Amino acid sequence: MPHRRILLHLVSGATGQTLDSMLRACVAQFPEHEFEFQHWNLIRTRNQLRRALTGIASAPGPVLSSLTEPDLQQHLEEGCARLGVRLLDVMTQALTLLQDVTGSHASGRPGGQYVMDDNYYRRIDAMHFVVEHDDGQQARELKEADVVLVGVSRSSKTPTCFYLANRGIKAANVPLVMERPLPDELFSLDIPVIGLTIDPDSLVEIRRTRVSSMVPTKSRMDMALNESRYVDPEEVRAELLWARRLCARHGWPVVDVTRRSVEETSAAILDILEHPAPAGLPG
Structure with missing residues (x-):
């Protein structure tokens, strides 16, 4: 398979560290390809999301999201559909499992793991x-x-x-x-x-x-x-x-x-x- 360079857009409502770490572990399994990460961190408003979508439009590539706010995730899905780029929401399945196990709903709070507790x-x-x-x-x-x-x-x-x-x-x-x-x-x-x-x-x-x-x-x-x-x-x-x-x-x-x-x-x-x-x- 010929060598390829692939741009991945990482969209996060917090620092993006969790998403970045997960993706680096994944791309290490494809040593024949070169991956470049474009980070869009601290996305917590629609204006911030529009800025990210504008950047994705200027350099299209697959998008991976760890947004926890449903409204922003929906707008990201609609934006990616308009741009014709693939989107993977890496949080939904894990949150769904935890909601089923706990019987509670996720708070949707971005960066919850970074609170000063x-x-x-x-x-x-x-x-x-x-x-x-x-x-x-x-x-x-x-x-x-x-x-x-x-x-x-x-x-x-x-x-x-x-x-x-x-x-x-x-x-x-x-x-x-x-x-x-x-x-x-x-x-x-x-x-x-x-x-x-x-x-x-x-x-x-x-x-x-x-x-x-x-x-x-x-x-x-x-x-x-x-x-x-x-x-x-x-x-x-x-x-x-x-x-x-x-x-x-x-x-x-x-x-x-x-x-x-x-x-x-x-x-x-x-x-x-x-x-x-x-x-x-x-x-």
Whole structure:
């Protein structure tokens, strides 16, 4: 099948994040094609919808909608029919199912998942917590975390912590360095400690890229002095083996981040948090 470039219009009454994420997961199943997204977000009035329809008319393509306001969705359907473009309402079937299950009608409130409620403030607090407890900072407060991630340098600890924070999880991380003692607090926690590991060759490549992008400064002298060890394949393998053995010794489950996105790594961690292994069994 020849390569095609396809324009998709995404119409949302809120930020469009949910619709965007769903579509990106779908288009990934069609690698032979190139997709371009045109976002029409915060569509909450007819005037805003007319602006979106004008844009769709100027560059026609399939339209996917997550509008929750019935009147706006109807006008979008009529507009797409006039333009002769296909429209998929991705919300209706899910809302219908939930209405049938609950016996209640959907509120039709756009962006309902973004209200500033307890969950919202929990995510904000979790973000602050990650910043304050990144890279082993404030070890005395590790007990206040929901989870502590450990791993060698460049094993995606920090970005994973930030992604978890966006889910309301207070995540701290502690670097594993062979010559550096770990904080005593790490070994007396009643919360999960999870190790992150990675394929040695992948880690060497990541570290080499990192080192080449760094500007030598006095504050980075330690890394500069140990650069050869930091990226040496044999040293990296020994470092990772030591880290794996450390996690096994303390019964900490390990997630391999090789070829995993931060989202996939976080999903694996959330699965561990929600379904911990029975006592005495490896995670």
